[in-house]
Amino acid sequence: MTELPPVEYGVAVERYLAASALAEGSRRIYRIALDTWAWALADRSAPTGPERRRARPPVLPLALLDHPDAAARLRTAVARRGADTDPRTLNRELSTLRAAVAWWRGRGWIDGDPSADLRPGPLPEPSSAASATSAGTAPLTPEQLRALFARRAPLREQTLWHLLHESGAAIETVLALDTDRLDLPGRRTRPRSDRTTVRWGTGTARLLPLLIAGRSGGPLFLTDRRAPAGTPAADRCPHTGRARLSYRRAAELFGAQARSLGEEWTLRQLRAPTSTHPSRSS
Incomplete structure (x- = not known):
């Protein structure tokens, strides 16, 4: 039986996570990251600190990723998060979004990739042998x-x-x-x-x-x-x-x-x- 494509972004997130080979702890981290981008797609600022984990992301259609403004909204979110987020955390969240988008595109659920041109911030230079490792x-x-x-x-x-x-x-x-x-x-x-x-x-x-x-x-x-x-x-x-x-x-x-x-x-x-x-x- 052919699986019907999900209408909601949140449902698409859960299907992606369910199909992954991630441990439950990693799945939770991925979910938090993908929920963060839901706020960006809704053109709203994501909660920060402890509230980020407890907040319920906005309900929005997965098709919003194909909207002409999707890439611009994500760029704005990257700039906003880059101002108060560790570069490695932001890069990890971007990578999580790209992986999910590629999975959804592979199933024909969306056509475009609004994350394709997103550029993460530079990582800090290592200051010692230990930090280099x-x-x-x-x-x-x-x-x-x-x-x-x-x-x-x-x-x-x-x-x-x-x-x-x-x-x-x-x-x-x-x-x-x-x-x-x-x-x-x-x-x-x-x-x-x-x-x-x-x-x-x-x-x-x-x-x-x-x-x-x-x-x-x-x-x-x-x-x-x-x-x-x-x-x-x-x-x-x-x-x-x-x-x-x-x-x-x-x-x-x-x-x-x-x-x-x-x-x-x-x-x-x-x-x-x-x-x-x-x-x-x-």
């Missing part, structure tokens, strides 16, 4: 990696995380890979004129064949939706019509999974110490 520069520990890889995350994300960790390659390099460059038996990419080769281990070797099943060319990592008109052929899958996954989207997806574990990790922390990386040149 907390800001997301230290590689994940074996225990943290085990917790991450045990997540019920989509195959695409699991493959990307394993490949970044096992290869030690730059995120930009991995996201730029194409399916026809893979040498699966050799656990490496076929070298190009720049002589760069990406190598991987057993975890990636197990996942890659599943990820590329039925595809012989095009970007290795794809978005969930078809590529928009005007997307370069090199960034569009000839088999599915979907676009190459962007750095920003990959970071958002990873951040959401990290927050579900109560962490603020970044993709760069997946890279193992240099001494443990396979060779990356031929």
Whole structure:
């Protein structure tokens, strides 16, 4: 039986949270963040402090996200919250909204993405080695990696995380890979004129064949939706019509999974110490 799209924003929030693999505590944090944006869409200031958790958000239609003024209302809310909110908290709330909007769009419940052009504020510069570690520069520990890889995350994300960790390659390099460059038996990419080769281990070797099943060319990592008109052929899958996954989207997806574990990790922390990386040149 086909699920009817929800009319109310609040109902859409609950369906999104119910479909997530979040623990109850993380689900509550996500709900508070998404309720905050409901106030913005209603062109009203969200309560602050303890009142924020107890206040009932306005009831509004999900279709308001497709209203021409939605993006402007959200920009105003970002500026307002940026004046009295920690930058990391605001960035986390923006990431939560983007993830929910992408999920709703993937189901055809809304058409546009008013959060696409929102720009979070800059994070404070680390002032010491300890603060640098907390800001997301230290590689994940074996225990943290085990917790991450045990997540019920989509195959695409699991493959990307394993490949970044096992290869030690730059995120930009991995996201730029194409399916026809893979040498699966050799656990490496076929070298190009720049002589760069990406190598991987057993975890990636197990996942890659599943990820590329039925595809012989095009970007290795794809978005969930078809590529928009005007997307370069090199960034569009000839088999599915979907676009190459962007750095920003990959970071958002990873951040959401990290927050579900109560962490603020970044993709760069997946890279193992240099001494443990396979060779990356031929």
